[in-house]
Amino acid sequence: MDEGFLAxxxxxxxxxxxxxxxxxxxxxxxxxxxxxxRTRNRNLQSAPPGPMGDAIEGWTHYYSARYxxxxxxxxxxxxxxxxxxxxxxxxxxxxxxxxxxxxxxAADWCALAAAIARRFELQELMAAAIGALGEILLRGEQPRExxxxxxxxxxxxxxxxxxxxxxxxxxxxxxSRLGPGAQAAAEMAxxxxxxxxxxxxxxxxxxxxxxxxxxxxxxxxxxxALADTPRGPHLGRAVCLIARxxxxxxxxESSETWxxxxxxxxxxxxxxxxxxxxxWSAALGHSLIAADSSxxxxxxxxxxxxxxxxxxxPLVCAFDRMADTDDLYDRGFDAVAWAPDPExxxxxxxxxxx
Amino acid sequence: xxxxxxxASPDLNPSLAALxxxxxxxxxxxxxxxxxRKWVNWAVxxxxxxxxxxxxxxxxxxxxxxxxxxxxxxxxxxxRRGIGRALFDAVEAAARRxxxxxxxxxxxxxxxxxxxxxxxxxxxxxxxxxxxxNDQVKEEWVFPLRPTPLRMVVVGANPEGRGGEWIAAIRxxxxxxxxxxxxxADAHRRAAWLxxxxxxxxxxxxxxxxxxxxxxxxxxxxxADARRICIEAGxxxxxxxxxxCSMTExxxxxxxxxxxxxxxxxxxxxxxxxxxxxxxxxxxxxxxxPATLTIRMRLGRPANECPRDWRVDPSLxxxxxxxxxxxxxxxxxxxLLDAPLQVVACNLWTFNAPAREGEIETAARVxxxxxxxxxxxxxxxxxxxxxxxxxxxxxxxLICANRETVTINxxxxxxxxxxxxxxxxxxxxxxxxxxxxxxxxxDLWDQLGVLQVVEQAYSQARQVGLGQEGTRHG
Numbered sequence: 001m002d003e004g005f006l007a008x009x010x011x012x013x014x015x016x017x018x019x020x021x022x023x024x025x026x027x028x029x030x031x032x033x034x035x036x037x038r039t040r041n042r043n044l045q046s047a048p049p050g051p052m053g054d055a056i057e058g059w060t061h062y063y064s065a066r067y068x069x070x071x072x073x074x075x076x077x078x079x080x081x082x083x084x085x086x087x088x089x090x091x092x093x094x095x096x097x098x099x100x101x102x103x104x105x106a107a108d109w110c111a112l113a114a115a116i117a118r119r120f121e122l123q124e125l126m127a128a129a130i131g132a133l134g135e136i137l138l139r140g141e142q143p144r145e146x147x148x149x150x151x152x153x154x155x156x157x158x159x160x161x162x163x164x165x166x167x168x169x170x171x172x173x174x175x176s177r178l179g180p181g182a183q184a185a186a187e188m189a190x191x192x193x194x195x196x197x198x199x200x201x202x203x204x205x206x207x208x209x210x211x212x213x214x215x216x217x218x219x220x221x222x223x224x225a226l227a228d229t230p231r232g233p234h235l236g237r238a239v240c241l242i243a244r245x246x247x248x249x250x251x252x253e254s255s256e257t258w259x260x261x262x263x264x265x266x267x268x269x270x271x272x273x274x275x276x277x278x279x280w281s282a283a284l285g286h287s288l289i290a291a292d293s294s295x296x297x298x299x300x301x302x303x304x305x306x307x308x309x310x311x312x313x314p315l316v317c318a319f320d321r322m323a324d325t326d327d328l329y330d331r332g333f334d335a336v337a338w339a340p341d342p343e344x345x346x347x348x349x350x351x352x353x354x
Numbered sequence: 355x356x357x358x359x360x361x362a363s364p365d366l367n368p369s370l371a372a373l374x375x376x377x378x379x380x381x382x383x384x385x386x387x388x389x390x391r392k393w394v395n396w397a398v399x400x401x402x403x404x405x406x407x408x409x410x411x412x413x414x415x416x417x418x419x420x421x422x423x424x425x426x427x428x429x430x431x432x433x434r435r436g437i438g439r440a441l442f443d444a445v446e447a448a449a450r451r452x453x454x455x456x457x458x459x460x461x462x463x464x465x466x467x468x469x470x471x472x473x474x475x476x477x478x479x480x481x482x483x484x485x486x487x488n489d490q491v492k493e494e495w496v497f498p499l500r501p502t503p504l505r506m507v508v509v510g511a512n513p514e515g516r517g518g519e520w521i522a523a524i525r526x527x528x529x530x531x532x533x534x535x536x537x538x539a540d541a542h543r544r545a546a547w548l549x550x551x552x553x554x555x556x557x558x559x560x561x562x563x564x565x566x567x568x569x570x571x572x573x574x575x576x577x578a579d580a581r582r583i584c585i586e587a588g589x590x591x592x593x594x595x596x597x598x599c600s601m602t603e604x605x606x607x608x609x610x611x612x613x614x615x616x617x618x619x620x621x622x623x624x625x626x627x628x629x630x631x632x633x634x635x636x637x638x639x640x641x642x643x644p645a646t647l648t649i650r651m652r653l654g655r656p657a658n659e660c661p662r663d664w665r666v667d668p669s670l671x672x673x674x675x676x677x678x679x680x681x682x683x684x685x686x687x688x689x690l691l692d693a694p695l696q697v698v699a700c701n702l703w704t705f706n707a708p709a710r711e712g713e714i715e716t717a718a719r720v721x722x723x724x725x726x727x728x729x730x731x732x733x734x735x736x737x738x739x740x741x742x743x744x745x746x747x748x749x750x751x752l753i754c755a756n757r758e759t760v761t762i763n764x765x766x767x768x769x770x771x772x773x774x775x776x777x778x779x780x781x782x783x784x785x786x787x788x789x790x791x792x793x794x795x796x797d798l799w800d801q802l803g804v805l806q807v808v809e810q811a812y813s814q815a816r817q818v819g820l821g822q823e824g825t826r827h828g
Contacts, residue, residue, distance in 0.1 A: 118645065118728060147708070148701045148719045155699035155721075155814065181707030 004084025007033055007052075008124045012162060051080035051089075058092045065269040067096045067299040075302060087116040087125045093302060094132050101272065101333030101351065102301035103140045109304055110136060127156035131167055138170070139351050143177035150174060165196025169205045176212045177350070183216055194228075203229055203236025210243035211353065214250070222247050235273070238266035239353050242277070249284060249342065256286050272333040273352045276345075279338030283345040300332060504531040504786050507563060507589075509556055509580050510571040511536040511544045515663075516594055516621070517571035521548065523778035531782055535563040537580075556580055560587045567592065567785055571621075573664040574599050574672040585610055590617035592785045595681050596808070597801045599672035604805055608798055619785045620801050622685045626780025628770040633744065633755045634690050636767070643726050644746045644753075647691065649683045650732040654740030666714050674715035675733050676702065677808055683731040685804045686744070687724070694803045695722040695729055697810040705736065709815075720811050 007030055013022035014037045022037050033052065058073035071093060078089040090113035097106030114129035116122070134149030150171035157164055172189035175182040190212065194205035206225040213221025226240050241262035248255035259281060266274055339345040506524055510517040517538075524533045535551040537559050538544045545552035553559040560568070560583070567590040570580055574596060584591050597620060598604035611618070624630050637644070664670035665678060687695055701719045702709035709715040717734040746753040754761045760768040 115645070119726075144703070144706065148699075151701050152699040152721050175708060178706050181705065185708045185710075 004082075004087075004120065004122045005124055006030065007084060008088065008122065008128075010037060012124070051077040051082060051085045054080075055085050055089045055092065058089060062092060062095055062099075065099070065271055067100050067301070071096050071299070071302055083116050083120040084122055084125065087113045087120075087122055087129070090116065091125065091129055091132060094129070094136070096299075097301035098132065098136050098139065099272070100299050100301055101139075101336065102330050103136050104330040105301045105303050107133065107136050107140075112304060123156060123158070127153050127161075127163075130156060131163070131170065134167075134170055134174070138174055138177070141177075141350060143174045147171050147174035147178070162199060165193050165199040165201035166204070168196070169193035169201050169208060172205065173208055176208060176215075180216075183212065186212055187221070203234055204239075207236040207239035207243070207353070210240040211246075214243040214246040217250070219247055233265045233267050235267060235270055238262050238273075241265060242349075242353070245284075246346065255284065259284070259286055270352075275333070276338065276349060276352060280342070280345045280349070283338075283340055283342040299334075503528060504782075505534045505564065505566045506531050506569060507535040507537060507556075507559060507565040507567075508533065508569045508571065509537040510573075511538045511548070511552075512571075513547065515571065517569070519774075519778065520569045520571060520592075523775065523782060526775065527779060527782070530779070530786060531567075534565055535559050556583045557587070560584075560589060565589055567617075569621075570594055573667075573670040574677065575670050578603070581607065582610070585614050585616045588614075588616060590619075590785055592619045592621055592781060594621040595685070595801070596672075596677060596805060597798065598805060599677065601802075601805055601809055604798070604802060608802075611798075617785075618798075619781055621781060622682065622689075622801075623774070623777035623781055624682060624686045625689050626784070627757060627774075627777040629755050629757055629760055629768065630686060630690065630744070632768040633746075633753065633760050634692070636753060636760070636762070637690055637746070638692070640748060640751075642749055644691075644748050645727065646745075646747045647687060647724075647727055647729045648732065648743075648745040649687055649730070650741055650743040650745075651679050651683050652732070652734045652738055652741045653679065653736070654738060655736045668712065668714055671714060673808075673812070674702070674704075674709070674713075674718070675735050676700075676715060676718040676720070676811055679735065680718050680720065680731060680733045680811070681804060681808060683733055684720075684807045685800070687722070687729050687731065688800065688803060688807075690744070690746075691724045691727060691729075693724050695724050695807045697722045697807060697814050698728075700811040700815040702812075702815045718811070722807065722811075 006025065010022040010025050010030070010033060013019070013025065019037055023034055026034050026037075028034070054073045054077035058070045058077065061067070061070035061073060074089040074092040074096070077085055078093065080086060080089075090109045094106045094109035094113060097103070097109060110129055110133045114126060114133065117126035117129055130149050131153040134146045134153060137143075137146035137149055150167050153167045154164065154171070157167065168189060172186050172193055175186035175189060178186075187209065190205045190209040194202050194209065196202065196205075206229050210222045210225035213219065213225065222240070222243050226244060229237050229240050231237065239262075241258055245255045245258040245262060248258055263274075263277060263281075266277060268274070333351060336348070336351070339348060508517050508520055508524075511521060512518055513521075521533060521536075524531045533548070533550055535553070536544050536548055537553055537556045539554055541552040541554045551559065551563050553562070556568075559565075568580075568584050569592045570577060570584070571594045572580060577593070577598070581591065581593070598607060665674075671678065684695060697720060699721045702715040703717040703719075704710070704713045704715055705717075716736050718731070719733070720729075720731040722729040722731070742756055744755040746755075752763055753767075757774065758769060759766055
């Protein structure tokens with residue numbers, strides 16, 4: 001088995017708590033990585049030295065929404081000469097850019113990650129890069145191309161892959177944005193994705209179902225999703241409550257209680273989501289929620305160097321369209337001016353959620 | 355197995371071989387190539403006053419059945435003295451005189467004064483003389499060519515459809531083929547339009563007009579009966595794609611042709627289009643395989659406006675955009691890459707929603723692999739502008755092509771002023787050529803491969819669908 005594929009597979013296993021299987025897979029062939037997996041607790045001290053350590057450090061920062069630190073670490077490892085680490089780091093930079101709203105730059109990094117993975121036959125990373133590209137396209141309001149990317153991602157995933165349910169859920173998000181003609185397909189896909197044992201997809205799929213119900217006026221979908229979602233702070237739960245708020249608003253009912261529950265259940269690392277929710281709160285005329293003091297607004301995603309310009313990937317027309325709207329999609333969410341009226345502000349949620 | 359000019363002729367001057375390789379592309383039939391190929395190392399000035407060693411000329415018979423005289427690589431000293439162009443003009447005039455009729459003389463922009471092509475029929479004389487005196491003839495070739503035009507019947511003569519295009523192509527070149535009849539359900543109206551014998555019964559018509567070849571341009575699911583009549587009558591066929599709607603049907607056709615051999619050419623015109631022939635030549639000489647190949651084919655019909663024809667009727671169309679337009683894209687991809695595709699993923703759309711069972715898809719996006727090359731086919735009947743676009747990314751080279759030009763890293767490498775008509779003529783010429791050969795089962799393997807990819811794509815769309823069902827019919 002290829003070393004890069006081996007390492008990525010082991011890391012993926014570790015992410016879903018299958019540490020023993022990951023170690024068995026490595027079987028002494030990657031000492032530093034084994035050490036990392038043995039002590040994997042998102043503690044920076046456990047990252048091995050060198051480019052792999054930098055990449056791991058980058059991902060650790062990323063998962064904690066410390067985008068500037070993550071990008072700094074990824075930048076150190078993205079040109080290390082080891083294809084799988086390069087591709088993985090480029091993917092990390094793409095994810096940082098995506099989360100912070102620098103979509104065009106993120107797409108460039110994503111294309112680079114995919115190009116390296118394609119050239120060196122790193123199938124797992126290829127699938128991850130295509131999935132990340134789908135997310136960028138989704139946020140960039142290109143749902144059809146996003147759905148195509150997720151279909152390709154699904155086709156690239158090996159049978160039984162741990163991320164299948166997640167990708168199905170993302171594709172359902174894309175379909176749900178395509179309008180009334182695709183709602184039935186989206187609803188079915190959400191219901192299927194909501195039953196993927198062994199993954200953390202269920203709550204996100206239910207959240208998508210709730211939003212679909214809120215948009216299409218099917219209150220039973222919202223109620224069912226809320227009933228099936230475990231209580232407690234989680235993005236999925238918060239989105240279900242946001243959907244309920246939206247439904248109440250559309251019915252001219254009081255939405256403030258639902259809204260406050262949503263705010264309480266939205267974890268603090270979702271910094272831009274929280275910022276949007278504050279703006280929507282103001283637009284709805286709720287009593288203002290105290291601003292987050294922890295939001296780091298200084299991050300600007302790095303742009304790809306001209307030497308790293310990617311070979312044009314087949315989803316080329318979407319890139320072309322995104323390039324046309326460069327100003328909107330490459331400023332960062334921090335610079336987005338939130339609309340003052342509830343409807344316009346509601347449409348801006350598409351940067352973050354289904 | 356295809357080979358390159360360099361492989362076919364190891365003794366050839368390398369620079370000339372490279373030039374030829376770019377111009378001709380890979381050679382499909384080694385034996386035929388070697389039999390027909392003649393090298394002329396000297397060209398005669400037919401005025402007779404001066405005989406000059408001009409450079410290199412090649413007589414070649416590629417698969418389209420016409421004869422080409424390639425004049426290239428004029429000696430630099432002659433070029434400097436201004437003789438090169440005059441020499442070419444003189445040889446061209448000689449060829450015109452010696453041929454019963456020259457079809458066309460072309461100057462390709464890239465070659466400018468280096469390359470002219472003379473397509474000729476009936477026979478062609480090319481002489482080469484050495485020495486100072488005209489009577490010292492060293493080499494001489496006479497090529498007999500086809501004496502009579504092909505008598506053709508078109509089945510499915512919708513003036514706005516492909517049948518109409520074929521009729522126009524036949525009439526554009528009366529020396530190559532002659533329209534002697536049309537078979538159409540609306541025979542009377544077609545007869546008034548075309549002024550030829552028309553009948554709704556193909557078997558009756560074939561017996562009456564003594565046709566040698568038939569062009570079949572029908573709805574996808576309507577070919578079987580017409581094809582059977584042609585095979586029984588022993589006439590050559592130019593069969594519009596697809597040859598069949600399923601592998602089962604195609605294999606059945608293959609068995610029929612084994613039992614009763616019959617000449618057949620498939621109407622995949624892009625295989626004869628000058629731009630794509632040039633592009634294939636570029637790829638054949640490239641050291642590395644492309645990383646990506648993107649083919650975008652969009653008809654540009656207004657969004658949500660369905661044409662009222664058989665293409666939206668599942669029982670006649672047998673499939674949607676993927677089988678209809680996508681077939682061309684897949685065939686072109688396989689033609690350019692010279693290897694079969696393997697489908698990775700396929701999305702089928704009916705306008706802006708995932709296509710469902712029973713619907714005719716209006717758009718398809720297929721991602722496939724061909725060795726190290728990732729192929730993306732973007733097929734859409736609606737939306738946006740009408741476009742046909744091919745893009746190849748090599749390591750540090752971006753090659754783009756359409757029906758008019760080929761650009762390499764933004765620089766025009768090839769341009770042609772003849773467009774779709776040339777591709778249709780090429781297919782007709784190929785039909786003329788296969789008609790002259792002893793009956794034998796046609797080579798269907800390319801088309802078998804394409805249809806297999808179509809089936810793979812439909813199947814793949816079903817497998818990962820989960821709400822997006824494949825839309826295959828027939």
